[in-house]
Amino acid sequence: MSKLQPARGTRDIYGEEARNMAAVVETFQKVAATYGFEPFNIPIFEFTEVFKRPLGDASDIVSKEMYTFEDRGGEELTLRPEFTAGICRAFISEGLQQSLPCRLIAHGPAFRYERPQKGRYRQFHQIDAELLGQENPEADVDIIAMAWRILSELRLADKIVLELNTLGDQESRAAYRAALVTYFEGHKESLSEDSLRRLESNPLRILDSKDEGDKRIVAGAPLMSDCLNGASSAFFAKVKEGLDAIGIPYKHNERLVRGMDYYTHTAFEFVTTQLGAQGTVLAGGRYDGLIQKLGGPAVAGVGWAGGIERLAMLAETGKVPARAVVIMPMGEEAVLEAHKIAEDIRAAGIVVTADRSGNLKKRLNRANKNNASFAIIIGDDELSSGTATVKSLDDGEQTQVPFAELAAAVAGKK
RNA sequence: GUAAGAAUAACUCAGUUGGUUAGAGUAUUAGUUUGUGGAUUUAAGAGUCAUGGGUUCGAAUCCCAUUUUUUGCCCCA
Numbered sequence: 001m002s003k004l005q006p007a008r009g010t011r012d013i014y015g016e017e018a019r020n021m022a023a024v025v026e027t028f029q030k031v032a033a034t035y036g037f038e039p040f041n042i043p044i045f046e047f048t049e050v051f052k053r054p055l056g057d058a059s060d061i062v063s064k065e066m067y068t069f070e071d072r073g074g075e076e077l078t079l080r081p082e083f084t085a086g087i088c089r090a091f092i093s094e095g096l097q098q099s100l101p102c103r104l105i106a107h108g109p110a111f112r113y114e115r116p117q118k119g120r121y122r123q124f125h126q127i128d129a130e131l132l133g134q135e136n137p138e139a140d141v142d143i144i145a146m147a148w149r150i151l152s153e154l155r156l157a158d159k160i161v162l163e164l165n166t167l168g169d170q171e172s173r174a175a176y177r178a179a180l181v182t183y184f185e186g187h188k189e190s191l192s193e194d195s196l197r198r199l200e201s202n203p204l205r206i207l208d209s210k211d212e213g214d215k216r217i218v219a220g221a222p223l224m225s226d227c228l229n230g231a232s233s234a235f236f237a238k239v240k241e242g243l244d245a246i247g248i249p250y251k252h253n254e255r256l257v258r259g260m261d262y263y264t265h266t267a268f269e270f271v272t273t274q275l276g277a278q279g280t281v282l283a284g285g286r287y288d289g290l291i292q293k294l295g296g297p298a299v300a301g302v303g304w305a306g307g308i309e310r311l312a313m314l315a316e317t318g319k320v321p322a323r324a325v326v327i328m329p330m331g332e333e334a335v336l337e338a339h340k341i342a343e344d345i346r347a348a349g350i351v352v353t354a355d356r357s358g359n360l361k362k363r364l365n366r367a368n369k370n371n372a373s374f375a376i377i378i379g380d381d382e383l384s385s386g387t388a389t390v391k392s393l394d395d396g397e398q399t400q401v402p403f404a405e406l407a408a409a410v411a412g413k414k
Numbered sequence: 415g416u417a418a419g420a421a422u423a424a425c426u427c428a429g430u431u432g433g434u435u436a437g438a439g440u441a442u443u444a445g446u447u448u449g450u451g452g453a454u455u456u457a458a459g460a461g462u463c464a465u466g467g468g469u470u471c472g473a474a475u476c477c478c479a480u481u482u483u484u485u486g487c488c489c490c491a
Contacts, residue, residue: 008482060489064415082491110491115415118484119491126491194488210487258490269491280491307491330449364451379449393451 009114009122021125021308023317025107027153028127028306032105035146037129040104042086048076050089054290055081056261065112067122079111082260083128084287084303085294091132092296100133100299107308119278119310127311129284130303132291137235140266140286140302141242147282147304148248151270154315160281162249164240164268165256167204168224168232170289173264176227177203187217204257223254232265239266262287266302275310282306323373324351325410328363330379338378341388341403348407368393374410 006012013021029039048068067079080086083106096102107127116122127150131143144162151160167173180203184191191199192211199206207218225233243250250268258267267285275281284304291299325345329338335356342352353372355363360377367375377389387400390409401409 005482065489112490114489115487116483117486120489124491128491197488205489208489260490277486278491283491305491310491328449359447360449361451366451368451375451377449381449389449391450396451398450 007122009116011121017312019319019321020312020315020317023319024154024308024311024315025127028107028150029105031150031153032129032146035103035142037103037105037146040087040090040102040106040130041108042083042090042106043080044109045077045079046086046089048078050294051078051081051085054085054088054260054262054287054293065114067111067113081112082110083126083305084130084260084262084290084301087128087130087303088132088291088294088296088301091291091299092294097133097297097299101139102130102132104130104132106130117276117278119275119307119313121309125308126305127308128303128305130301132301133299134302135288135300137238137266138242139300140239141246143284143302143304144239144243144268145246145248147270147284147306150306151282151311154311154317156272156281156311156314159274159314160270160272161251162268162270163253163256164243164250164266165253166224166228166232166236166239166265167257167263167267167285168228169235169264172224172228172232175229176222176224179222179227180204180206183221184217190217202261207255208257218255225254235265258283258285260287262290262293264288268304270306272314274314278307278310280307281310281314321371322351323371324353325374325376326363326367326370326372327352327354327376328360328367328378329354329356330360330377333383334378334380337383337403341376341378341406344404345407345410348411350407350410364391364393376406376410 048066051066066081069077071077087104087106091097091102105128108125109123110126111123113122114120129143129146131139148157148162151157168176181199184195184199184203184206188196188199190213191206192209192214195206195209195211195214198209206214207221209215209218228236240250240252256267256269258269263285265286265288269280269283271279272281273279282304283306284302286300286302288300289298290301291297327338327342327345329335338354338356342354345352355366357363358366364375372393375391375393377391382388382400385400387402388406389398390401390406391398399409
């Protein structure tokens with residue numbers, strides 16, 4: 001800590017940005033509720049094992065990006081790098097298999113020790129949805145539809161495309177992985193250094209390489225669709241059929257793979273070209289074996305997470321602070337009366353702030369700058385008559401209004 | 415973790431081949447006594463030129479290190 005500034009990759013969020021982020025979360029909650037999803041809050045940190053096991057030791061998140069620490073009791077803890085693992089742990093801890101299916105949403109900060117860039121921070125914020133206990137492909141359709149509706153409500157539909165792929169079930173995935181390894185082993189000498197490493201850790205990721213040389217090799221690589229067994233391709237067909245039925249546009253991207261080891265079957269990403277390399281705005285997939293891997297029952301799951309910062313940057317929510325009524329008491333006695341009046345007006349759901357310092361000119365100036373709708377002036381004259389001076393800051397019109405009628409006088413007129 | 419840029423007032427940015435007291439716009443405050451805003455105008459405050467070293471008679475300017483940030487890669491929301 002050299003100066004009084006936020007630690008690398010963290011920041012203070014306020015003003016328009018904070019409003020936009022709040023709007024994203026509100027839209028998310030509102031839409032999710034119409035799909036029958038309910039809030040589910042999990043801790044911000046867990047035992048390290050909770051993330052290590054499902055994500056896979058070789059994944060970058062586990063090997064270099066986790067905020068892991070030992071607490072005073074000597075426990076190994078980790079700040080959550082994502083939500084899914086924690087929710088699955090909670091599902092087991094709370095014995096929720098009694099109440100399947102579970103439709104759960106969560107939102108809040110997550111942490112990854114990465115190189116910061118715009119739209120990529122060490123503390124970032126996600127919205128998250130998980131649907132547990134539904135093995136059928138219709139569940140995938142449901143949860144993608146929900147994501148699409150949220151993005152539409154945020155008016156992002158024309159800035160974002162849905163990319164879709166299947167990784168198949170365990171068997172198909174293993175077969176594909178083997179086919180890829182065989183193929184890339186044959187091109188070892190021309191693969192990039194990164195991809196040689198990936199050949200060991202996560203061969204599927206080579207498909208996603210940005211390296212030009214790799215891309216040429218990848219072009220000739222075997223396709224997932226050729227390795228799918230009957231059940232897996234039937235599953236994927238159903239998902240596509242469902243999306244077609246409700247008119248959600250998507251692009252089948254054979255090269256789409258995901259970082260986490262736990263995905264099976266459907267994988268999808270909502271992508272924009274407007275955020276540079278941070279174009280993935282919301283992404284997820286199916287993770288049928290995950291809960292079992294954590295030591296729970298065999299329960300299917302499908303879900304996604306969206307980056308709130310990234311969504312907020314794209315969405316023009318147009319959210320502005322509500323215009324306030326500013327109450328301006330002149331003198332000691334008026335201050336007390338102003339408290340009472342302010343409370344009365346707020347009880348009617350109107351935004352009221354008080355400005356008690358400076359001469360009237362200054363206060364009106366400030367009120368105007370803050371885009372207030374009305375000024376309510378209370379001085380000695382008003383106290384004795386029981387009526388306040390109400391001044392519209394839009395047209396300057398001024399009227400005397402009895403204290404009891406102020407809320408009505410100021411309501412609705414914006 | 416890796417490569418290349420950037421850092422000057424609250425904000426956006428000028429600042430010549432290294433030369434005296436580092437500028438502008440926006441914003442802020444004030445232009446007077448406790449009761450009337452928005453425009454114009456006048457004035458003022460505001461900067462350890464990111465931090466620490468070095469070169470030089472002299473550094474915002476050149477060199478090195480550190481910190482933060484931006485754009486790629488890695489990876490991901």
